[in-house]
Amino acid sequence: MNAPPSTLSADLYDVIARRRDVRAEFSSDPLDPDVLERVLQAAHSAPSVGHSQPWDFVLVRDTATRERFQEHVATERASYAASLPEERQQTFGRIKVEGVLESALAVVVTYDPDRGGTQVLGRHAIDDAGLYSAVLAIQNLWLAATAEGLGVGWVSFYREEFLRDLLAIPERVRPIAWLCVGPVTHLEEVPDLERHGWRQKRPLAEAIHHEKYGSH
Ligand SMILES: Cc1cc2nc3c(=O)[nH]c(=O)nc-3n(C[C@H](O)[C@H](O)[C@H](O)COP(=O)(O)O)c2cc1C
Numbered sequence: 637m638n639a640p641p642s643t644l645s646a647d648l649y650d651v652i653a654r655r656r657d658v659r660a661e662f663s664s665d666p667l668d669p670d671v672l673e674r675v676l677q678a679a680h681s682a683p684s685v686g687h688s689q690p691w692d693f694v695l696v697r698d699t700a701t702r703e704r705f706q707e708h709v710a711t712e713r714a715s716y717a718a719s720l721p722e723e724r725q726q727t728f729g730r731i732k733v734e735g736v737l738e739s740a741l742a743v744v745v746t747y748d749p750d751r752g753g754t755q756v757l758g759r760h761a762i763d764d765a766g767l768y769s770a771v772l773a774i775q776n777l778w779l780a781a782t783a784e785g786l787g788v789g790w791v792s793f794y795r796e797e798f799l800r801d802l803l804a805i806p807e808r809v810r811p812i813a814w815l816c817v818g819p820v821t822h823l824e825e826v827p828d829l830e831r832h833g834w835r836q837k838r839p840l841a842e843a844i845h846h847e848k849y850g851s852h
Pocket residue numbers: 655656657658659732733734790791792793826827828829
């Protein structure tokens with residue numbers, strides 16, 4: 637395979653490869669406000685359907701709020717664990733699923749379906765295109781944070797109503813991610829779920845189909 641054509645693109649591929657979901661590697665170092673601003677600017681530069689920019693970022697630093705969220709996550713984790721067969725429960729027991737109290741900051745990303753009015757260009761047939769846009773902001777944030785040497789951990793073990801109440805998010809707005817963000821000691825090379833034998837990486841060839849779905 638040919639090498640990437642320039643240093644810039646090589647850097648991008650390198651960041652993509654180094655990005656990890658972080659739970660256990662957050663350090664107690666402070667988060668530089670200028671770095672945070674750049675990372676949020678990257679998130680805010682994401683493409684969006686009809687240029688609707690349906691995301692918002694709630695920055696949560698308060699320890700009491702984070703503790704309440706972490707307790708809720710622990711409850712959700714327990715109810716998920718209870719749904720697993722015995723052998724999977726044991727594997728899951730070894731996996732940390734959040735660094736809510738250890739990360740320097742939480743960034744809760746929300747999706748406002750009303751942003752951009754009632755006739756968002758490009759959402760008339762696929763309403764979810766709005767949600768896809770907000771997720772792209774998260775991916776931008778994740779990659780920019782990785783480039784800055786930070787870690788990000790996406791926590792989805794929560795009920796939307798709980799997080800809405802906790803952060804005074806309006807009813808129509810969906811909290812789509814609690815992101816633990818902050819300095820880290822290091823990034824693991826292999827995803828935690830692979831290292832702990834939960835699920836292995838799927839070969840790219842399996843994900844590529846030629847002409848029709850299912851044809852490899
Ligand atoms: C939508 C979404 C939700 C996720 N929720 C959680 C979560 O609640 N807890 C967790 O530990 N990891 C969560 N992850 C991280 C995945 O487990 C992780 O991306 C995957 O195992 C691959 O590892 P990597 O991101 O380090 O490459 C989530 C990722 C995505 C994209």
